[in-house]
Amino acid sequence: MAKSALVTGASGGIGQAIAIELASLGYDIGIHYRSNEAKAKEVKEQIESLGQKAVLLQADLTSSEECSKIVDSCVEEFGSLYAVINNAGITKDGLAMRMKDEEFTQVIDANLTSCFYITKAALPYLLKKRSGRIINISSVIGVTGNAGQSNYAASKAGIIGFTKSIAKEAASRKVCANVIAPGYIVTPMTDALNDKVKETIQSKIPLKRLGQPEDVAHTVGFLCSEKAGYITGQVICVDGGMVI
Secondary structure, three states: OOOOEOOOOOOOOHHHHHHHHHHHOEEEEEEOOOOOHHHHHHHHHHHHHOOOOEEEHHHHHHHHHHHHHHHHHHEEEEOOOOOOEEEOOOOEOOOOHHOHHHHHHHHHHHHHHHHHHHHHHHHHHHHHHHHEEEEEOOOHHHHHHHEEEEHHHHHHHHHHHHHHOOOOHHHOOOEEEEEEEOOOOOOHHHHHOOOHHHHHHOOOOOOOOOOOHHHHHHHHHHHHHHHHHOOOOOOEOOOOOOOO
């Protein structure tokens, strides 16, 4: 029986790479998306071409009820749930003194509160089976902070503290919870940057290149494997050495 995984934000660059990576490793995938159904359907086709099952799960993750619904739907579709990858997130950048209150709370709700809702809904299934993985996608910005991103940095730092707590709560049932903190990854968002900005960013990265979505996906694949069964509560920076 194939293991199954729920990937939030699976229609985006990193989320899509994670979903495809796990499918290539034999996982059936719950593909969460918020609005880009066409892209989610493309991901579903790719997963099915690898011989795995996939189900589309549309939801607004700022709703506790909708989060519970897609977790339950995943279990109903596949019969079980082994891994949860909380990848969905947004940005609303701006200097703190000019940031609107709703721009702060919207980012916290979309990035951090949603992580709590999905994890809370999934834990009963994982703990009952006495096995499983929770992998939460943070950011190096949650480690270092960044001017103009106080809301995003707070949400991503919050994910780190949240995950460490969950790791302690779930360890007795052999459920591992870890954080991946990507650096600058090539996505549609970074594609919009001009060449001079990209060169400046690359100059600050010891490996002298931006990361690829697959760099993050491979790390997820490892953490979901049996080889990572003794790793929990950790933050792995996939950043080319940026925060050394």
